[in-house]
Amino acid sequence: MAKVKSSYVCSQCGYETAKWNGRCPGCGEWNTLEEVEVTVRAGSKARSVSAVKDVSDNIVNINGIDASYNESRYMTGLSELDRVLGGGLVKGSVVLLGGEPGIGKSTILLQICSFIGREHTILYVSGEESLRQIKLRADRLGVDSENLYLLAETDCEKICNVIVKQQPEVVIIDSIQTMSMAELNSAQGSVTQVRECTNVFTRTAKSEEIPMFIVGHVNKDGAIAGPKVMEHIVDCVLYFEGQRNLTYRILRAAKNRFGSTNEIGVFEMADKGLLQVENPSMLLLEGRPTDVSGTCVACIMEGTRPLMAEVQALVSKSALSTPRRTATGIDYYRMSIIIAVLEKRLGYFFGGLDVYINIVGGLKLDDTAADLSVAMALYSSLTDKIIDSKTIAFGEIGLGGELRTVTHIPQRIAEAERMGFEKVILPAHSLKGVGTGKFGIKIIGVHSIKEAFKEI
Template identity: 65%
Template sequence: MPAKLKSVYICSSCGFESPKWNGKCPSCGEWNTFEEDIIEEVPKKSSLKAAPSAASGADCSDKIRTLSQIDTDEEIRYSTGAGELDRVLGGGLVKGSLVLLGGEPGIGKSTLLLQICSYLGAEHSILYVSGEESVRQVKLRADRLGVTTPNLYLLSMTDAESICSTIMSSRPEIVIIDSIQTMNIRSITSASGSITQVRECTNLFMHLAKDMEIPIFLVGHVNKDGAIAGPKVMEHIVDTVLFFEGDRHQSYRLLRAVKNRFGSTNEIGVFEMLDSGLEQVENPSLMFLSGRPTGVSGSCVGCVMEGTRPILAEVQALVTKSSYSAPRRTSTGFDFSRLAIIIAVLEKRAGLFYGTLDIYVNIVGGFRLDEPAADLPAALALYSSLMDMPINEKLVSFGEIGLGGEIRSVSNIAQRISEAQRLGFEKCIIPKMSLRQIDPKKYNIGIIAVSNIRQAFDYLKKEHNKD
């Protein structure tokens, strides 16, 4: 008797299954995440057969090993040739790892992976499987990017099981699947890109990567909310989840690690999209500070840490009279809730008034500041714009602002000051509590230690009156 078809609804956020559509997922609470999926009902086996017992599995006690028996001396990482990508991966591509690279269409995912093939192909064989383009289209893109390695093999196919069989027989050293949403398993009746297909194909590639110790890149699309399309469980299956970020109207791209079993998730890689492909930006601070205006109020440079890398970015603020009964508050690249807290602290602890004024805060270059150390430069930019008082372009600041108006210490003080000094800054406002972490005499930069925001504002007033 043929198997019956059954319609179920699966939450794309958490994978919860329901026999009917729901507006809100009862498991994770997300709205409008249920998608219909068609599955086959497996015929029920005879109840006379005994149920599997705990002892019905195979005995694998001979595979058990102690920590001392596991050899880790051999090299397990491949250098991709892109230092920014290696930094985000934690030092290189790990053997047997499954890496998911997500991002908006046209952001540069396929371009990046095809470019690293030029370096990896010098010593390793690479199989590039494209489910969206023909091999001729991939060849045209490779010619445009200057990729001519003889160890790059192309395959245009969407059958996941056939791809796995091909990999097992040809045994390439590195595999790229572009993209996971186009892959399908014939025994599953759902369409390509459905939750079931994406989950099962990812699971299939994961077992292949672990069994053969082949690193596999998976390219993933994103949905309208910016998250990787497919079930959330797919991100738990893979070893590393990378996100390509950036405004499509700007040339700069940021590569972040959302999950990484082999390294830190705080590192970022910076690239610039050119006609010849993606170029690495080894000094992001110069990129974010290029074209800074001089003698203009509402601009302050801050220093944040992205993993082990200090990055200087410009914080711009515009405070102006509002034309509406309710003033506008807008932030780009800066947490909006954090901005509201800083404004409240400035009004309560510093005696400033922003109640009837529009406030716009922007981080130049499409960068996003998530670290609390960006509080102080944001506050100084807001004060500078309100008073129409330009800040010295050779001044940098960092520090966390508490609800009492105090400036709290942050980590990696020495690295931040050294980066500011290297880029030619002459003044640095830091939390007073951070002085115990450094020796100011070792730096050729003026260090101004403040304990609250009033002291920081008084210093700006003094410097402005001096000029």
């Protein structure tokens, strides 16, 4: 006879404990332990080692496995998505796609069905929409494929039985929070249901060599709702970034077992769905002022892609005893370091001034090559000197005021030349080994930020 007992599971890491705690012993987060009911079968005993099935016959030499690139990946029809995935959708992989409501998760998955459905069969499983609603959305997006099959079901085990029986070549689950297992007593979307359903879907995808997309909702903090262990189970975790009131979306990989996590994909939301933005630098620099102080263009690297980003700075007299310091799109402490270097090494005083830094377009700059652009924008706003709109700067700033070398110099210079810039200011040490003669743009190497300011 089965009996039911209560257990507490952390919604972040999946840690289980018999009693409630204010702080999770596993990950240290507060107020994340949730009560779940666990069914225990009476008389169940652990199996002995001799009773376990021998699987030694399943051992295969690694050189005997065929993993050719062309045969192990499916193209999605969206080059921006393929870039983030590492070159396409890997057979047997499980991709978790997260993002805020209305950001475009279901839209992009339904769009790729039109291309993938030309040669492969697709099973689209929805637990949130009826079949008629999916059809209406497909008509609006112009999706029409004879190989696209729809299923409205929320029972995880029934769905896996259909997958094993019908053998589709691609499966889409929308969404994991609506899936459930009948043998579990917890409600849909609970920690236990999300974790166990993800486990079942992953085992099915691996055993049948079927790639699978899983849509995941996000919580108020922007993380995918459910236990953190869910992200460890899947092969790839993608996040849609952006605001619903803006048209542009950035797709970023937080985890990818089959590619880089530094690549991003840029999309624009239109009436007919998500459109690829193949030249994001032009998009980010659109509408840039040319006769205003406090603005400078940086070139950052997102994986193998160089991106132009406009850095804006505003330095004004403060009416408060403690001046404001605001950084949008750049690390606050990085901004504080740059301000401290300007005060200590160059003698510029920011103590009684409000300082605001903004990266146009909603980008978040993690590349230290943007340091020089931030410093030049601060200097331009402080002295009210206008930086030439055809000038771009990049380089890492040391605590001594020196400029340190950065990577991917040829790619950055080539992107600046392609975008019509006429002068590049960069660390002098970065010019070693770079054939500057092959570029039709003026390249200036400087050793310190003081030398860089003289070029304005």
